[in-house]
Amino acid sequence: MSPVFGHGRLRLYLLKLLEESPRHGYEVIRLLQDRFLGVYSPSPGTIYPRLARLEEEGLVTHEVVDGKKVFSITDKGREELNSRLDELADLEQEISASVRDIAREVKEDVRDTVKSLREELTKMAKDVRTGQKADVRRLREQQKRQWTEHMSSWQDESERLKHEWRRIWGDIWTSIGGVPGNRVELDNELGSMLADFVAQVREDASDSHLTRERLEEIRHTLSTASQSIRNSLH
Structure with a gap:
């Protein structure tokens, strides 16, 4: 679980998402994943037990639509949400800060990756040029050696x-x-x-x-x- 959702804060954020609109479990997971740019994605084993507990406490309810449980916030859930608006505001700020940190890290990773790729391409190009020069040198040395052998053989034959x-x-x-x-x-x-x-x-x-x-x-x-x-x- 993301450190932002420590100390029961995930419970609060679930009430916030359901207050916006009724949702099924996988939609809640997708929204959280999008909110954290795909870096944090809660598992069904994290979300569904908490939704079930909220339902046991009377804070949410569900109905089955097309074979899926769609959860909605109850009046009791809205009361708890309204009583914790300051805490929710702090949570939103922390989530925004966390997302900015994630975006900065992603940007730095991309920049480092591009830099590494550029360095690797430069090295590859240099290796290719070095290899071509080495091939030319080997070819010249081979031609020189063959010419020397040819001249030596010709001189021997001439003397003979x-x-x-x-x-x-x-x-x-x-x-x-x-x-x-x-x-x-x-x-x-x-x-x-x-x-x-x-x-x-x-x-x-x-x-x-x-x-x-x-x-x-x-x-x-x-x-x-x-x-x-x-x-x-x-």
Whole structure:
């Protein structure tokens, strides 16, 4: 029970409600609930025994309407109510003050709830932005790691191809017969130079956009270089 209705004051307020109009029990409960903004709602176990006691004392009476007991105040009940008007006025003031306190608490709760919700939404937005930045960083790190791995793999493959070309061209060069014994070392060095040249050209070609026009330019350049080399050897 609400503290406002201590010391038998609920009995007085029930007489006040029934003096306004005949009512059934659940209507009395609803009126009290509305009066206290839904914060205080007396149970049927609180209201009906008190109405029955008031009826036993001759302060109220009831009649059955549509299967429901409708309680009305009697003349004796009005006499008691009139004799306690000052007490009723104090009770009304206390109820009004209690309702104002309830309204203030509800307002503060709503304000605190809105503040908490705003803070939570701000935090969520910040977390989302932080998460997006973290995702971007992870993506960049992943791309950087993949690029590093790719470059490392490409360099390893380039070195392997370079050595393979050197070996192939070295084998081709040294397989040519008719080389005097006193010139084998110089001949092998020349073969290594040619192998390095082919490997370097092959590596450069892998990094460029090779077209038919460029290939013809290279063919002409190689032909000129070949003639220069032959001239040097004769």
